[in-house]
Amino acid sequence: MERIAREILSPDERKYLIKHVDIIGDIAVIKIHPFLIKKRFLIAKCLLKMLPNVRVVYRQVAPTSGSYRIRGLEWLAGERRSITKVKEYGCSFIVDIERTFYTPRLSYEHMRVARLVRSGEVVVNMFAGIGPFSIIIAKYAEPRVVYSIDINPVAYELMKRNIEINKVADKVIPIHGDAATVVLRELINKADRVLLPLPMLALKYLPFALLALKSQGGFLHLYVNVFVPKDEKPCKRAERLCSIALNALQVDCEVTSCRRVRSIGPRLTQIVMDIFVRKGYCLNSLISSP
Ligand SMILES: C[S@@+](CC[C@H](N)C(=O)[O-])C[C@H]1O[C@@H](n2cnc3c(N)ncnc32)[C@H](O)[C@@H]1O
Missing domain, CATH: 3.40.50.150 (Vaccinia Virus protein VP39)
Structure with missing residues:
Protein backbone atom coordinates (compact mmCIF):
# COMPACT_ATOMS: atom_id res chain seq x y z
CA MET A 1 0.00 0.00 0.00
CA GLU A 2 3.01 2.29 0.63
CA ARG A 3 4.16 1.69 -2.96
CA ILE A 4 0.65 2.31 -4.30
CA ALA A 5 0.56 5.55 -2.36
CA ARG A 6 3.84 6.65 -3.95
CA GLU A 7 2.95 5.52 -7.49
CA ILE A 8 -0.62 6.66 -8.02
CA LEU A 9 -1.59 9.12 -5.30
CA SER A 10 -0.76 12.76 -4.82
CA PRO A 11 0.95 13.78 -1.57
CA ASP A 12 -2.38 15.22 -0.46
CA GLU A 13 -4.24 11.93 -1.16
CA ARG A 14 -1.59 9.73 0.46
CA LYS A 15 -2.57 10.50 4.00
CA TYR A 16 -6.06 9.01 3.34
CA LEU A 17 -4.84 5.60 2.17
CA ILE A 18 -5.74 2.89 4.71
CA LYS A 19 -2.71 0.63 4.67
CA HIS A 20 -4.12 -2.50 6.32
CA VAL A 21 -4.91 -5.37 3.90
CA ASP A 22 -6.68 -8.58 4.96
CA ILE A 23 -5.51 -11.55 2.92
CA ILE A 24 -7.88 -14.54 2.86
CA GLY A 25 -6.50 -17.26 0.59
CA ASP A 26 -5.98 -15.48 -2.75
CA ILE A 27 -8.44 -12.68 -1.98
CA ALA A 28 -7.40 -9.29 -0.60
CA VAL A 29 -9.87 -7.15 1.36
CA ILE A 30 -9.08 -3.47 1.70
CA LYS A 31 -10.78 -0.42 3.17
CA ILE A 32 -11.01 2.87 1.31
CA HIS A 33 -11.34 6.28 2.92
CA PRO A 34 -14.31 8.28 1.47
CA PHE A 35 -11.79 10.87 0.23
CA LEU A 36 -10.30 8.22 -2.14
CA ILE A 37 -13.54 6.53 -3.17
CA LYS A 38 -13.25 7.54 -6.85
CA LYS A 39 -9.80 5.91 -7.01
CA ARG A 40 -10.86 2.60 -5.46
CA PHE A 41 -10.76 0.56 -8.72
CA LEU A 42 -7.37 2.00 -9.63
CA ILE A 43 -5.97 1.22 -6.16
CA ALA A 44 -7.35 -2.34 -6.38
CA LYS A 45 -5.86 -2.94 -9.86
CA CYS A 46 -2.52 -1.68 -8.64
CA LEU A 47 -2.64 -3.96 -5.59
CA LEU A 48 -3.48 -6.92 -7.82
CA LYS A 49 -0.35 -6.24 -9.92
CA MET A 50 1.86 -5.95 -6.85
CA LEU A 51 0.70 -9.08 -5.02
CA PRO A 52 1.31 -12.11 -7.26
CA ASN A 53 -0.61 -14.50 -4.98
CA VAL A 54 -3.73 -12.32 -4.94
CA ARG A 55 -6.34 -12.91 -7.67
CA VAL A 56 -9.30 -10.89 -6.38
CA VAL A 57 -9.66 -7.59 -4.51
CA TYR A 58 -12.69 -6.59 -2.47
CA ARG A 59 -13.45 -3.49 -0.46
CA GLN A 60 -15.07 -3.83 2.95
CA VAL A 61 -18.06 -1.48 2.97
CA ALA A 62 -19.73 -2.56 6.21
CA PRO A 63 -18.56 -4.34 9.37
CA THR A 64 -19.50 -7.93 10.20
CA SER A 65 -23.21 -7.98 10.99
CA GLY A 66 -26.43 -10.02 11.06
CA SER A 67 -26.93 -13.47 12.48
CA TYR A 68 -24.62 -15.06 9.89
CA ARG A 69 -21.84 -12.57 10.85
CA ILE A 70 -21.06 -11.53 7.29
CA ARG A 71 -19.19 -8.37 6.32
CA GLY A 72 -20.43 -6.02 3.61
CA LEU A 73 -18.16 -6.23 0.55
CA GLU A 74 -17.80 -4.61 -2.87
CA TRP A 75 -15.87 -6.38 -5.63
CA LEU A 76 -13.14 -4.12 -7.04
CA ALA A 77 -10.71 -6.07 -9.24
CA GLY A 78 -9.56 -9.48 -10.49
CA GLU A 79 -11.61 -12.63 -10.96
CA ARG A 80 -15.34 -12.40 -10.26
CA ARG A 81 -15.54 -14.78 -7.32
CA SER A 82 -15.86 -14.72 -3.54
CA ILE A 83 -14.79 -18.34 -2.93
CA THR A 84 -11.21 -19.16 -2.00
CA LYS A 85 -9.17 -21.80 -0.18
CA VAL A 86 -7.27 -21.03 3.03
CA LYS A 87 -4.84 -23.14 5.03
CA GLU A 88 -4.48 -23.38 8.79
CA TYR A 89 -2.05 -25.81 10.43
CA GLY A 90 -2.06 -28.08 7.39
CA CYS A 91 -5.88 -28.15 7.12
CA SER A 92 -7.59 -26.68 4.03
CA PHE A 93 -10.81 -24.71 4.22
CA ILE A 94 -13.05 -23.51 1.42
CA VAL A 95 -14.41 -20.11 2.36
CA ASP A 96 -16.98 -17.85 0.73
CA ILE A 97 -16.08 -14.39 1.98
C1 LIG B 1 -18.22 -15.86 14.51
S1 LIG B 1 -18.90 -17.01 13.40
C2 LIG B 1 -18.12 -18.56 13.79
C3 LIG B 1 -16.73 -18.61 13.52
C4 LIG B 1 -16.15 -19.98 13.44
N1 LIG B 1 -16.28 -20.69 14.68
C5 LIG B 1 -14.70 -19.79 13.05
O1 LIG B 1 -13.84 -20.02 13.89
O2 LIG B 1 -14.45 -19.38 11.91
C6 LIG B 1 -20.45 -17.35 14.12
C7 LIG B 1 -21.27 -18.37 13.36
O3 LIG B 1 -22.45 -18.62 14.14
C8 LIG B 1 -23.51 -18.87 13.23
N2 LIG B 1 -24.76 -18.68 13.98
C9 LIG B 1 -25.40 -17.52 14.24
N3 LIG B 1 -26.51 -17.74 14.99
C10 LIG B 1 -26.56 -19.08 15.19
C11 LIG B 1 -27.45 -19.93 15.89
N4 LIG B 1 -28.52 -19.44 16.52
N5 LIG B 1 -27.21 -21.25 15.91
C12 LIG B 1 -26.12 -21.77 15.25
N6 LIG B 1 -25.25 -21.01 14.56
C13 LIG B 1 -25.45 -19.69 14.54
C14 LIG B 1 -23.28 -17.92 12.08
O4 LIG B 1 -23.89 -18.37 10.90
C15 LIG B 1 -21.74 -17.90 11.99
O5 LIG B 1 -21.29 -18.82 11.03
Whole structure:
Protein backbone atom coordinates (compact mmCIF):
# COMPACT_ATOMS: atom_id res chain seq x y z
CA MET A 1 0.00 0.00 0.00
CA GLU A 2 3.01 2.29 0.63
CA ARG A 3 4.16 1.69 -2.96
CA ILE A 4 0.65 2.31 -4.30
CA ALA A 5 0.56 5.55 -2.36
CA ARG A 6 3.84 6.65 -3.95
CA GLU A 7 2.95 5.52 -7.49
CA ILE A 8 -0.62 6.66 -8.02
CA LEU A 9 -1.59 9.12 -5.30
CA SER A 10 -0.76 12.76 -4.82
CA PRO A 11 0.95 13.78 -1.57
CA ASP A 12 -2.38 15.22 -0.46
CA GLU A 13 -4.24 11.93 -1.16
CA ARG A 14 -1.59 9.73 0.46
CA LYS A 15 -2.57 10.50 4.00
CA TYR A 16 -6.06 9.01 3.34
CA LEU A 17 -4.84 5.60 2.17
CA ILE A 18 -5.74 2.89 4.71
CA LYS A 19 -2.71 0.63 4.67
CA HIS A 20 -4.12 -2.50 6.32
CA VAL A 21 -4.91 -5.37 3.90
CA ASP A 22 -6.68 -8.58 4.96
CA ILE A 23 -5.51 -11.55 2.92
CA ILE A 24 -7.88 -14.54 2.86
CA GLY A 25 -6.50 -17.26 0.59
CA ASP A 26 -5.98 -15.48 -2.75
CA ILE A 27 -8.44 -12.68 -1.98
CA ALA A 28 -7.40 -9.29 -0.60
CA VAL A 29 -9.87 -7.15 1.36
CA ILE A 30 -9.08 -3.47 1.70
CA LYS A 31 -10.78 -0.42 3.17
CA ILE A 32 -11.01 2.87 1.31
CA HIS A 33 -11.34 6.28 2.92
CA PRO A 34 -14.31 8.28 1.47
CA PHE A 35 -11.79 10.87 0.23
CA LEU A 36 -10.30 8.22 -2.14
CA ILE A 37 -13.54 6.53 -3.17
CA LYS A 38 -13.25 7.54 -6.85
CA LYS A 39 -9.80 5.91 -7.01
CA ARG A 40 -10.86 2.60 -5.46
CA PHE A 41 -10.76 0.56 -8.72
CA LEU A 42 -7.37 2.00 -9.63
CA ILE A 43 -5.97 1.22 -6.16
CA ALA A 44 -7.35 -2.34 -6.38
CA LYS A 45 -5.86 -2.94 -9.86
CA CYS A 46 -2.52 -1.68 -8.64
CA LEU A 47 -2.64 -3.96 -5.59
CA LEU A 48 -3.48 -6.92 -7.82
CA LYS A 49 -0.35 -6.24 -9.92
CA MET A 50 1.86 -5.95 -6.85
CA LEU A 51 0.70 -9.08 -5.02
CA PRO A 52 1.31 -12.11 -7.26
CA ASN A 53 -0.61 -14.50 -4.98
CA VAL A 54 -3.73 -12.32 -4.94
CA ARG A 55 -6.34 -12.91 -7.67
CA VAL A 56 -9.30 -10.89 -6.38
CA VAL A 57 -9.66 -7.59 -4.51
CA TYR A 58 -12.69 -6.59 -2.47
CA ARG A 59 -13.45 -3.49 -0.46
CA GLN A 60 -15.07 -3.83 2.95
CA VAL A 61 -18.06 -1.48 2.97
CA ALA A 62 -19.73 -2.56 6.21
CA PRO A 63 -18.56 -4.34 9.37
CA THR A 64 -19.50 -7.93 10.20
CA SER A 65 -23.21 -7.98 10.99
CA GLY A 66 -26.43 -10.02 11.06
CA SER A 67 -26.93 -13.47 12.48
CA TYR A 68 -24.62 -15.06 9.89
CA ARG A 69 -21.84 -12.57 10.85
CA ILE A 70 -21.06 -11.53 7.29
CA ARG A 71 -19.19 -8.37 6.32
CA GLY A 72 -20.43 -6.02 3.61
CA LEU A 73 -18.16 -6.23 0.55
CA GLU A 74 -17.80 -4.61 -2.87
CA TRP A 75 -15.87 -6.38 -5.63
CA LEU A 76 -13.14 -4.12 -7.04
CA ALA A 77 -10.71 -6.07 -9.24
CA GLY A 78 -9.56 -9.48 -10.49
CA GLU A 79 -11.61 -12.63 -10.96
CA ARG A 80 -15.34 -12.40 -10.26
CA ARG A 81 -15.54 -14.78 -7.32
CA SER A 82 -15.86 -14.72 -3.54
CA ILE A 83 -14.79 -18.34 -2.93
CA THR A 84 -11.21 -19.16 -2.00
CA LYS A 85 -9.17 -21.80 -0.18
CA VAL A 86 -7.27 -21.03 3.03
CA LYS A 87 -4.84 -23.14 5.03
CA GLU A 88 -4.48 -23.38 8.79
CA TYR A 89 -2.05 -25.81 10.43
CA GLY A 90 -2.06 -28.08 7.39
CA CYS A 91 -5.88 -28.15 7.12
CA SER A 92 -7.59 -26.68 4.03
CA PHE A 93 -10.81 -24.71 4.22
CA ILE A 94 -13.05 -23.51 1.42
CA VAL A 95 -14.41 -20.11 2.36
CA ASP A 96 -16.98 -17.85 0.73
CA ILE A 97 -16.08 -14.39 1.98
CA GLU A 98 -19.38 -12.86 0.77
CA ARG A 99 -21.71 -15.44 2.26
CA THR A 100 -19.96 -16.94 5.30
CA PHE A 101 -17.92 -15.77 8.27
CA TYR A 102 -14.20 -16.38 8.22
CA THR A 103 -11.23 -14.54 9.67
CA PRO A 104 -7.61 -15.72 9.77
CA ARG A 105 -7.33 -13.80 13.05
CA LEU A 106 -8.96 -16.75 14.90
CA SER A 107 -6.37 -19.19 13.66
CA TYR A 108 -4.31 -19.23 16.90
CA GLU A 109 -7.51 -19.75 18.87
CA HIS A 110 -8.51 -22.77 16.74
CA MET A 111 -5.28 -24.56 17.64
CA ARG A 112 -5.23 -23.34 21.26
CA VAL A 113 -8.61 -24.97 21.92
CA ALA A 114 -7.65 -28.13 19.98
CA ARG A 115 -4.65 -28.55 22.30
CA LEU A 116 -6.94 -28.57 25.34
CA VAL A 117 -9.14 -31.41 24.05
CA ARG A 118 -8.40 -34.74 25.69
CA SER A 119 -8.59 -38.13 24.09
CA GLY A 120 -12.13 -39.54 23.85
CA GLU A 121 -13.95 -36.27 24.52
CA VAL A 122 -17.33 -35.40 23.04
CA VAL A 123 -17.23 -31.79 21.83
CA VAL A 124 -20.14 -29.55 20.83
CA ASN A 125 -19.31 -26.50 18.67
CA MET A 126 -22.46 -24.37 18.80
CA PHE A 127 -21.40 -21.75 16.21
CA ALA A 128 -19.11 -23.63 13.84
CA GLY A 129 -19.16 -21.49 10.67
CA ILE A 130 -17.28 -23.29 7.87
CA GLY A 131 -15.78 -25.62 10.49
CA PRO A 132 -12.22 -24.57 11.45
CA PHE A 133 -12.48 -25.22 15.23
CA SER A 134 -14.21 -28.59 14.70
CA ILE A 135 -11.86 -29.79 11.97
CA ILE A 136 -8.62 -28.70 13.67
CA ILE A 137 -9.82 -30.41 16.89
CA ALA A 138 -10.54 -33.59 14.90
CA LYS A 139 -7.11 -33.45 13.22
CA TYR A 140 -4.92 -32.56 16.19
CA ALA A 141 -6.73 -34.01 19.22
CA GLU A 142 -8.42 -37.37 19.57
CA PRO A 143 -12.05 -36.51 20.26
CA ARG A 144 -14.66 -39.25 20.13
CA VAL A 145 -16.87 -36.89 18.15
CA VAL A 146 -17.37 -33.17 17.43
CA TYR A 147 -20.96 -32.01 16.87
CA SER A 148 -20.56 -28.99 14.62
CA ILE A 149 -23.60 -26.71 14.35
CA ASP A 150 -24.30 -23.67 12.17
CA ILE A 151 -27.48 -21.87 11.18
CA ASN A 152 -26.19 -20.40 7.89
CA PRO A 153 -27.01 -22.91 5.09
CA VAL A 154 -24.01 -21.78 3.01
CA ALA A 155 -21.63 -22.18 5.95
CA TYR A 156 -23.14 -25.61 6.64
CA GLU A 157 -22.61 -26.75 3.01
CA LEU A 158 -19.00 -25.51 3.05
CA MET A 159 -18.42 -27.13 6.45
CA LYS A 160 -19.53 -30.48 4.91
CA ARG A 161 -17.05 -30.00 2.03
CA ASN A 162 -14.29 -29.01 4.45
CA ILE A 163 -14.94 -32.10 6.58
CA GLU A 164 -14.55 -34.23 3.43
CA ILE A 165 -11.42 -32.45 2.15
CA ASN A 166 -9.72 -32.86 5.53
CA LYS A 167 -10.87 -36.48 5.89
CA VAL A 168 -12.46 -36.09 9.32
CA ALA A 169 -15.95 -37.37 8.50
CA ASP A 170 -15.50 -40.13 11.10
CA LYS A 171 -15.04 -37.47 13.83
CA VAL A 172 -17.04 -34.36 12.86
CA ILE A 173 -20.83 -34.41 12.54
CA PRO A 174 -22.14 -31.30 10.72
CA ILE A 175 -25.58 -30.13 11.85
CA HIS A 176 -27.59 -27.36 10.20
CA GLY A 177 -29.81 -25.32 12.51
CA ASP A 178 -30.16 -23.10 15.51
CA ALA A 179 -27.75 -24.28 18.22
CA ALA A 180 -30.31 -24.01 21.05
CA THR A 181 -32.89 -26.06 19.14
CA VAL A 182 -30.29 -28.66 18.16
CA VAL A 183 -29.09 -29.05 21.78
CA LEU A 184 -32.65 -29.47 23.07
CA ARG A 185 -33.44 -31.96 20.30
CA GLU A 186 -30.40 -34.21 20.44
CA LEU A 187 -27.45 -33.10 22.57
CA ILE A 188 -28.61 -32.86 26.20
CA ASN A 189 -26.06 -34.42 28.58
CA LYS A 190 -23.70 -35.42 25.77
CA ALA A 191 -20.64 -33.15 25.87
CA ASP A 192 -17.36 -32.94 27.77
CA ARG A 193 -16.66 -29.58 26.15
CA VAL A 194 -18.79 -26.90 24.50
CA LEU A 195 -17.54 -24.05 22.30
CA LEU A 196 -19.51 -20.80 22.01
CA PRO A 197 -17.48 -18.79 19.46
CA LEU A 198 -20.13 -16.13 18.82
CA PRO A 199 -19.91 -13.17 21.22
CA MET A 200 -23.28 -11.81 20.11
CA LEU A 201 -25.12 -14.94 21.39
CA ALA A 202 -22.70 -16.64 23.80
CA LEU A 203 -24.28 -15.41 27.05
CA LYS A 204 -27.83 -15.85 25.77
CA TYR A 205 -27.07 -19.44 24.72
CA LEU A 206 -25.14 -20.29 27.90
CA PRO A 207 -28.08 -22.28 29.40
CA PHE A 208 -28.12 -24.50 26.29
CA ALA A 209 -24.36 -25.02 26.47
CA LEU A 210 -24.80 -26.11 30.11
CA LEU A 211 -27.58 -28.49 29.09
CA ALA A 212 -25.28 -30.04 26.51
CA LEU A 213 -22.59 -30.79 29.14
CA LYS A 214 -22.54 -34.26 30.70
CA SER A 215 -23.96 -34.63 34.22
CA GLN A 216 -20.45 -34.72 35.69
CA GLY A 217 -19.72 -31.33 34.11
CA GLY A 218 -17.02 -30.24 31.68
CA PHE A 219 -15.49 -27.26 29.93
CA LEU A 220 -16.96 -24.23 28.21
CA HIS A 221 -15.10 -21.88 25.87
CA LEU A 222 -17.07 -18.67 26.00
CA TYR A 223 -16.32 -15.77 23.62
CA VAL A 224 -17.51 -12.29 24.55
CA ASN A 225 -16.86 -8.77 23.30
CA VAL A 226 -16.25 -6.25 26.04
CA PHE A 227 -16.26 -2.50 25.86
CA VAL A 228 -13.44 -1.38 28.13
CA PRO A 229 -13.34 2.08 29.66
CA LYS A 230 -9.88 3.58 30.20
CA ASP A 231 -7.89 2.02 33.06
CA GLU A 232 -9.94 -1.16 33.14
CA LYS A 233 -8.64 -4.60 32.18
CA PRO A 234 -10.71 -6.39 29.46
CA CYS A 235 -10.40 -9.77 31.22
CA LYS A 236 -11.63 -8.41 34.56
CA ARG A 237 -14.66 -6.94 32.83
CA ALA A 238 -15.38 -10.15 30.89
CA GLU A 239 -15.08 -12.28 34.04
CA ARG A 240 -17.53 -10.01 35.84
CA LEU A 241 -20.04 -10.26 32.96
CA CYS A 242 -19.69 -13.99 32.87
CA SER A 243 -19.94 -14.52 36.62
CA ILE A 244 -23.21 -12.54 36.71
CA ALA A 245 -24.64 -14.87 34.02
CA LEU A 246 -23.32 -18.05 35.68
CA ASN A 247 -24.42 -17.02 39.19
CA ALA A 248 -27.92 -16.35 37.89
CA LEU A 249 -27.96 -19.93 36.61
CA GLN A 250 -26.58 -21.19 39.97
CA VAL A 251 -23.64 -22.87 38.30
CA ASP A 252 -20.65 -24.08 40.29
CA CYS A 253 -17.70 -23.24 38.06
CA GLU A 254 -14.21 -21.87 37.80
CA VAL A 255 -12.65 -19.69 35.09
CA THR A 256 -9.44 -21.58 34.30
CA SER A 257 -8.15 -19.10 31.74
CA CYS A 258 -9.12 -15.73 30.33
CA ARG A 259 -7.34 -14.28 27.31
CA ARG A 260 -7.65 -11.44 24.85
CA VAL A 261 -8.41 -12.86 21.38
CA ARG A 262 -8.38 -9.72 19.21
CA SER A 263 -9.28 -6.10 19.02
CA ILE A 264 -12.72 -5.52 17.45
CA GLY A 265 -12.79 -1.73 17.44
CA PRO A 266 -11.89 1.28 19.53
CA ARG A 267 -11.96 0.07 23.15
CA LEU A 268 -13.83 -3.09 22.06
CA THR A 269 -11.97 -6.33 22.74
CA GLN A 270 -12.85 -9.98 22.14
CA ILE A 271 -12.14 -12.20 25.13
CA VAL A 272 -12.30 -15.96 25.54
CA MET A 273 -12.89 -17.58 28.89
CA ASP A 274 -12.20 -21.27 29.49
CA ILE A 275 -14.57 -22.34 32.24
CA PHE A 276 -14.67 -25.59 34.15
CA VAL A 277 -18.24 -26.38 35.20
CA ARG A 278 -19.07 -28.77 38.03
CA LYS A 279 -22.62 -29.63 37.22
CA GLY A 280 -24.85 -29.08 40.22
CA TYR A 281 -27.94 -27.26 39.13
CA CYS A 282 -31.46 -28.08 38.22
CA LEU A 283 -31.57 -28.84 34.49
CA ASN A 284 -35.26 -28.01 34.24
CA SER A 285 -34.70 -24.46 35.44
CA LEU A 286 -32.45 -23.93 32.42
CA ILE A 287 -34.93 -25.07 29.82
CA SER A 288 -36.75 -22.19 28.16
CA SER A 289 -36.99 -21.25 24.51
CA PRO A 290 -34.06 -19.28 23.00
C1 LIG B 1 -18.22 -15.86 14.51
S1 LIG B 1 -18.90 -17.01 13.40
C2 LIG B 1 -18.12 -18.56 13.79
C3 LIG B 1 -16.73 -18.61 13.52
C4 LIG B 1 -16.15 -19.98 13.44
N1 LIG B 1 -16.28 -20.69 14.68
C5 LIG B 1 -14.70 -19.79 13.05
O1 LIG B 1 -13.84 -20.02 13.89
O2 LIG B 1 -14.45 -19.38 11.91
C6 LIG B 1 -20.45 -17.35 14.12
C7 LIG B 1 -21.27 -18.37 13.36
O3 LIG B 1 -22.45 -18.62 14.14
C8 LIG B 1 -23.51 -18.87 13.23
N2 LIG B 1 -24.76 -18.68 13.98
C9 LIG B 1 -25.40 -17.52 14.24
N3 LIG B 1 -26.51 -17.74 14.99
C10 LIG B 1 -26.56 -19.08 15.19
C11 LIG B 1 -27.45 -19.93 15.89
N4 LIG B 1 -28.52 -19.44 16.52
N5 LIG B 1 -27.21 -21.25 15.91
C12 LIG B 1 -26.12 -21.77 15.25
N6 LIG B 1 -25.25 -21.01 14.56
C13 LIG B 1 -25.45 -19.69 14.54
C14 LIG B 1 -23.28 -17.92 12.08
O4 LIG B 1 -23.89 -18.37 10.90
C15 LIG B 1 -21.74 -17.90 11.99
O5 LIG B 1 -21.29 -18.82 11.03
